[in-house]
Amino acid sequence: MYYDRIIEPTIKKISDTFPVLIVTGPRQVGKTTLLTRMAEKERKIVSLDHPTVRAFAKRDPELFIQRYAPPVLIDEIQYAPELFEYIKIYVDREKHCGDFWLTGSQTFRMMKHVTESLAGRAGIVQMQGLSNDEIRGVHFSPFCLDISELTQRMEQVTPMSLREIYGRIFRGSMPRLYENPDVDRAQYYESYLETYISRDIKDLSQVADESAFLNFMSVVAARTATNVNYEALANEVGISAPTAKQWLSVLVSSGIVALIQPYSNNALKRVIKAPRMYFLDTGLCAHLTRWSSAETLEAGAMGGEFFETWVVSEIYRSYLNAGQKPPLYFYRDSNQKEIDLIIYQDGIVNPVEIKKSAAPLKAVRNFSVLNPVEREPDQEAVFSGTAHLKAQIGTGAVVCMSSELIPVDRKNWYVPAWLI
Numbered sequence: 542m543y544y545d546r547i548i549e550p551t552i553k554k555i556s557d558t559f560p561v562l563i564v565t566g567p568r569q570v571g572k573t574t575l576l577t578r579m580a581e582k583e584r585k586i587v588s589l590d591h592p593t594v595r596a597f598a599k600r601d602p603e604l605f606i607q608r609y610a611p612p613v614l615i616d617e618i619q620y621a622p623e624l625f626e627y628i629k630i631y632v633d634r635e636k637h638c639g640d641f642w643l644t645g646s647q648t649f650r651m652m653k654h655v656t657e658s659l660a661g662r663a664g665i666v667q668m669q670g671l672s673n674d675e676i677r678g679v680h681f682s683p684f685c686l687d688i689s690e691l692t693q694r695m696e697q698v699t700p701m702s703l704r705e706i707y708g709r710i711f712r713g714s715m716p717r718l719y720e721n722p723d724v725d726r727a728q729y730y731e732s733y734l735e736t737y738i739s740r741d742i743k744d745l746s747q748v749a750d751e752s753a754f755l756n757f758m759s760v761v762a763a764r765t766a767t768n769v770n771y772e773a774l775a776n777e778v779g780i781s782a783p784t785a786k787q788w789l790s791v792l793v794s795s796g797i798v799a800l801i802q803p804y805s806n807n808a809l810k811r812v813i814k815a816p817r818m819y820f821l822d823t824g825l826c827a828h829l830t831r832w833s834s835a836e837t838l839e840a841g842a843m844g845g846e847f848f849e850t851w852v853v854s855e856i857y858r859s860y861l862n863a864g865q866k867p868p869l870y871f872y873r874d875s876n877q878k879e880i881d882l883i884i885y886q887d888g889i890v891n892p893v894e895i896k897k898s899a900a901p902l903k904a905v906r907n908f909s910v911l912n913p914v915e916r917e918p919d920q921e922a923v924f925s926g927t928a929h930l931k932a933q934i935g936t937g938a939v940v941c942m943s944s945e946l947i948p949v950d951r952k953n954w955y956v957p958a959w960l961i
Contacts (some may be wrong), residue, residue, distance in 0.1 A: 542719070543574075543634060543720065544573065544671055544675050544676065544678075544716060544719065544720070545571075545675065545678070545680070546654065546675060546680075546839070546862075546889060547674065547675055547680045547859075547862040547863075548575070548576050548666065548668055548861070548862040548863075548864075549575065549579065551635070551740075551862065551864035552564065552575070552576070552666055553579070553861060554577065554864065555664035555665075555666055555864065556560065556638065556639040556664075557638055557639060557640065558620050558638060558664055558705070559638060559639075559662060559664035559763055560632035560635075560636065560637060560638055560639070560640050560662050560663075561628065561632060561640070561641045561643060561663035561664070562639065562642045562663070562666070562668070563618075563643045563644075563645070563651075563663050563665045563666070564576060564642070564643070564644045564645075564647075564665055564666045564668055564794065565644070565646075565648045565651070565665060565668065566667055566668035566669055566796045567646065567669070567670070567737075567796040567797055567821075568736060568737060568741070569715055569716070569717060569733065569824070570668055570670045570714075570796075571668070571670070571716045572616075572646075573588070573616050573644055573666050574716070575668075576644065577614070577615050579817040580612075580614055580642070581612065582932045583612060583618050583623050583919050584612040584613060584614055584642070585609050585610070585612070585613040585614070585744075586608050586613070586614045586616070587613065587614070587615055587616065587642070587891055588615075588616040588617060589616060589617045589618065589620040589621050590616065590617050590620070591617065593616045595620050595621055595772045596611065598620075598621035598623065598624055599620075599621045599623050600788060601626050601706065602623040602624045602626070602627045604629050605621075605624065606624070606628065606631055606650070608692070610632070611637070611640035611663060612640055612641075612642075613639055613640070613641060613642070614643075614644075614655055615643050615644070616644050617640070617644065617645060617646065618643040618644065618651060619645040619646070619651040619654075620936065621877050621948065622651075622654045623902055625654045625655070625658040625659060625802070626658050628641055628659065628694055629658045629659055629662065629663055630932040632659075632662050632833055633662075633810055633901060636921050638791070641662075641686065646741060647795075647814065648740050648794045648795060648796065650891070651766060653682075654792075654820070656705075656897065657751070659894055662817040666864060667796065667861050668796075668861070669714065669796065669821055669822075669833060669858045669861055669862075670713065670714030670715050670716065670821075670822055671714045671715070671719060671855075671961070672728065672858045673709060673959070674841070674858065674861065676709070676719060676858075677698060677699075679697055679698055681694060681859070682859075682863065682944065683856075683859040683860045683862075683863045683865060683882075683893070684855070684856045684859045684860075684890045684961050685702035685957075686718070686884065686893075686932065686935060686936040686937070686938050686954075688946070688954060691946055691954075691960060692946060694866060694873065694960050695853075695945075695946055695960065698959065698960065699771070699957055700944060701821065701958075701959035702801065702820065702877060703897075703942055704835070704836075704839070704927060704960065705959075706848075706851070706942075707835040707836070707839040707844075707847075707848075708835045710822050710823045710824075710827070710838065710848070710850075710851045711726075711823070711827050711832065711834065711837065711838055712726060712836065713726075713730075713822045713823055713824015713825055713827070714821075714822050714823070714824065714854075714858075715729070715733070715822065715824065715825075717729065718733075718824070721876070726824065726828075726838050727828065728817070730824065730825055730828035733825065734755065734758075734825075734828075736796070736831075736910070738751050738755060738829070739751075739755065740838050740941060741795065742791070748791065750868060751878060753778060753780060754781070754788060756778050757774070757778045757785070757788050758779070758829055759796075759829045759830065760778055760817065760818070760828035761774065761789065761792065761798060762820055762825075762826045763824055763829075763843075764818065764832050765818065765819055765846055765847070765850045765851050766817070766818075766819060766846040766847075766849045766853070767818065767846070768816070768818075768873065769789065769800065769811065769815050769816050769817070770815065770915070770949045771783075771785045771786050771789075772785075774789070774843045786914075789818070793814075793927060795881075796821065797817055797820065797821060797825070797859055798819065798820055798821065799818070799819050799821050799853075799854070799904050800816040800817070800818055801816060801817045801818075801819065801853065801869050801871050801882070802816050802818075802839050802870055802871075803816065803870060803871060803872065804870035804871065804872050804880075804883045804885060804890070806913075806914045806932065808914045808931075809872075809874070809910070809911070809913060809914065810874070811874045811875040811876065812872070812873070812874050813873040813874060813875065816938065817871050817873075819849075819850050819854060819960065820850055820854070821854045821857065822854075823851050823854065823872065824849055826847070826850065827847065830843065833918075833933070843898050844897060845896075848895065848897045848958070849895045851958075852882075852895045852940050852958055853869070853881075853882060853895070855882075855961050856869065856961055857869060859961075865916045868884055868885050868886040869882060869883070869884060870882070870883040870884075870885055871883060872892075872907075872910065874910065878890045878907045878910050879907060880893070880894065880907055880910070880911070881893060881894050882894075882895065883911075885932070886935055889913060889932065889933045889934075889935040890911055890930050890932050890933065890935060891935045891936055891937065891938070892905075892907075892908045892911060892934070892937045892938075893937065893938045893939075894907075894908075894937075894938070894940070895938060895939075895943070896939060896940070896941045897938045898941060898942060899941060899942045899943055900943060900953055900955065901939060901941055901945045904937060904939040904941070904949070905937055905949055905950070905958050906952045908937050908953065911934055912934070914931065914932045915932065915934050934952075936953070936954065937952055937953035938947075938953065938954050938955075938956045939954070939955050939956065939957070940956050940957075940961060941955055941957070941958060942957070943955040943956070943957050944957065945957065945959065953960070
């Protein structure tokens with residue numbers, strides 16, 4: 542069974558705009574499958590996973606481009622970085638949009654060559670695993686707190702129970718696990734980790750110890766939905782803090798972890814500067830933290846963190862699918878006041894709390910910490926150049942297990958988690 546992908550129009554738009562389309566993302570999220578389905582009849586398809594083809598590309602890249610003349614899809618381009626310079630020469634000469642479609646799982650290795658050779662010539666799309674909408678067969682625009690739009694969504698989707706949501710959280714977002722229900726989930730993720738470590742991580746100079754790196758992934762997974770603390774990560778794994786920072790950047794570049802930055806505005810005081818980290822595939826996160834079933838995960842000590850991780854990853858993915866940088870932030874200050882998520886765009890700040898319960902009380906109490914950003918700047922601020930910091934506080938939300946879209950008060954709403 543194939544699931545239609547929301548990102549398809551974004552890929553087509555990029556291909557119609559740039560000579561080179563680059564689709565990046567973690568392994569096995571469906572990059573090659575999607576591009577193969579989208580490819581027109583005359584487009585050649587070649588994979589550098591094949592050792593003979595890879596050797597040919599590395600040995601004689603110019604002849605390789607002649608043999609696989611555009612339009613062409615080259616899978617796992619990072620295995621033959623020698624091709625980039627010749628792709629540049631070709632597109633500068635021919636100037637045809639969509640000539641090259643490239644995929645790569647090792648983003649941290651590939652993007653260096655893209656920056657050096659294809660700057661201004663390539664459009665880059667970040668792809669993740671299946672979203673909840675794709676699994677349900679509905680295609681919505683990026684999540685925003687437009688109540689009229691959310692009301693329309695209510696009419697198009699079937700409500701999900703807490704058990705169903707944790708079943709989705711536990712299974713994760715890898716297409717293979719949904720296309721073939723007989724695939725053993727635990728074996729799949731174990732194989733996934735082995736492939737990721739042996740093929741994507743092994744040759745990196747900043748990762749000298751593969752077993753320590755796998756342990757590091759497990760520690761990060763156990764801290765999903767928390768603020769980054771490099772010293773704590775380092776101490777738990779037995780590495781230095783700079784190494785922990787390097788290794789976390791590898792996970793971020795791989796598309797496995799997302800870092801959400803704190804919302805900064807000079808009108809707000811004592812804001813914590815450390816970013817917050819989230820695993821983008823909750824199934825992989827659950828496997829690394831050794832939860833054996835959706836039921837034990839839901840009832841366990843990390844049930845709330847996994848619920849928050851799933852909500853954030855779904856919202857994050859909705860923006861990537863539209864080809865947009867996710868406008869997501871969070872708030873935490875030295876007084877321990879927090880707002881789980883802030884959607885900030887077009888000068889509007891939308892605060893979001895994420896709670897596992899059905900109707901959490903006092904969930905919006907911390908939203909008031911944002912009030913200073915909405916105040917009119919005084920005359921001195923206007924002259925000193927800080928008036929631009931003023932923002933509007935828009936609709937707030939408590940994403941929870943509510944059965945309906947219900948107002949909390951005049952400005953904030955309970956939003957069912959299955960509606961995101």
